[in-house]
Amino acid sequence: MRFNISAADSGSSARAGILETPHGPITTPIFMPVGTVGAVKSLDPEALNTAGVRIILGNTYHLYLRPGTEIINTAGGLHQFIGWDKPILTDSGGFQVFSLAKMNKITDDGVEFQSHLDGSRHFFNPAVSMEIQRNLGSDIIMAFDQCPPGDAGIEMAEVAVKRTSRWIAECRDWLAENPLLYGHDQTLFPIVQGSVYEELRRRSAAEVVPFATCGVAIGGLAVGEEKSAMFEMIDLLDGELPRDQPRYLMGVGRPTDLVRAVRLGVDMFDCVMPTRNARNGQLFTSHGIINIKNQKYKTDFATLDEACDCYLCRNFTRAYLCHLIRVNEILGLRLASLHNVTYYLNLMSTMREQISDGNFTIWAADYLGKMSDHQGM
Ligand SMILES: [Zn+2]
Structure with a gap:
């Protein structure tokens, strides 16, 4: 992938750019609707195109449980399976394992969890997450990280930062050692953690940014912390993240959040809000x-x-x-x-x-x- 900044705002950190992907260009800043189980709820690709959608997000945890990677692999990858020929980003599955699955047990080696559907037992670690995302064939692969809740104390946040840094190397290595499946490149986005703690955010950025080749994500925000703290962290990271790579703020958010975050130099967003709120x-x-x-x-x-x-x-x-x-x-x-x-x-x-x-x-x-x-x- 390649990222070119085409215009930068003089009064803020906002910038407009083009991200070239194996499935075509994306103009940034961009919003990615969430296609949890391989569909943006109720919207087919034709409707998405009409709405101006250029990239969608798929959830590794959900697709792994249903229909399973074997079926998607047999179909020729997620693009083929769901009839979407534009870029796809897949998350690592970590967030759902921590928030949705039952009885999860986290160690430095990975996460043991029970499916929220039938209670069956599973294990995710960086290698498993990379293998699933390779089978999905997404253009952008998210690193397997640990995302603590918004009210996590500094000790828990620090453990998550350490694991996230250790796991990013394992993600990079797995991807380097295993062949591509569908003939197009996949780009790994590292994720900065650190909750609402300045020092941890700086440390996490310093440790994961070296793994970024064309894009880095800000994780662990919009998970229950104060909104002011969220923007303080984005502002802080504006000074820590490389300017020549796209920055993806995960799970945000409301329209005004998007405007404020773009002003602080963020280029990519995803959130279930437009579709979930529509259904309500x-x-x-x-x-x-x-x-x-x-x-x-x-x-x-x-x-x-x-x-x-x-x-x-x-x-x-x-x-x-x-x-x-x-x-x-x-x-x-x-x-x-x-x-x-x-x-x-x-x-x-x-x-x-x-x-x-x-x-x-x-x-x-x-x-x-x-x-x-x-x-x-
Ligand atoms: Zn309308």
């Missing part, structure tokens, strides 16, 4: 959050968001979407998901334009000012 009837719009299930939308025949060009906003009314979501109709979930994903991708596209035009600082202050009264944005 929460829509992101240029007017703030709209809870479409509210009584008042039953008879609101206006367009959901006149600033949006998605299929929902071009063709249907708030009243119709309110009805569909209230009766739990699949079409409602799909249209709402399409709108929210479009909102996120349009926001990223606007940021890229504003950076390229030299107006990002003013635009970002205006956007954040406008949205500050809107809870949930």
Whole structure:
């Protein structure tokens, strides 16, 4: 992969760039919708393309459990299996093992856990995670790290930093020693841990950045810590991470979080929020959050968001979407998901334009000012 910065903002660390991948270029800053089990819930590749999606995320833990790597390998890799010919990033499975699986037991060697589906026993370590991700054939492979919860004490955070540093070398070595499966390169992103502790963040960055060839991730944030602490850590890392590689902030977040993080030099994001919130009837719009299930939308025949060009906003009314979501109709979930994903991708596209035009600082202050009264944005 190659990363070229095409424009940089003079008033902040924001930059616009192009990340060349084996499955085509991605313009940054970019948002990656989450396709947990090999599908961005309710959206097919055609809808994703229309929404401006250029890269999606797949979850190693879920795909390993179902349908299993053997089936995906037989299909010719995840791109082939799910009919998506653009870039894919896969996570390491670690986060789900720590947060979702039952009875997990962590040592320096790896993690023993029980499936959240049937209680069956499994073991993940750097080699296992790399082998699964190699079989998935993602363009970007995430390092197997330990992500402690947001309220972790400094001792637990330090253990996680040590393991993450030890494991990144094992990830790199496994990938170097085992052949590619589908003829295209895979790039490993190391992950910086350290919770909300400055010294640990600096140490983690110093230890994992040498393993970065074209991209590095900021992990262990948006996991329950104070939001102010999250931005302090991103600000700190802006000075620690290489400027010539893309920076990926994992699991973030709300639209205003994305704008603030781009201002601090972040290039890539993923979050379940646009699709999950859509299914609960929460829509992101240029007017703030709209809870479409509210009584008042039953008879609101206006367009959901006149600033949006998605299929929902071009063709249907708030009243119709309110009805569909209230009766739990699949079409409602799909249209709402399409709108929210479009909102996120349009926001990223606007940021890229504003950076390229030299107006990002003013635009970002205006956007954040406008949205500050809107809870949930
Ligand atoms: Zn829309």
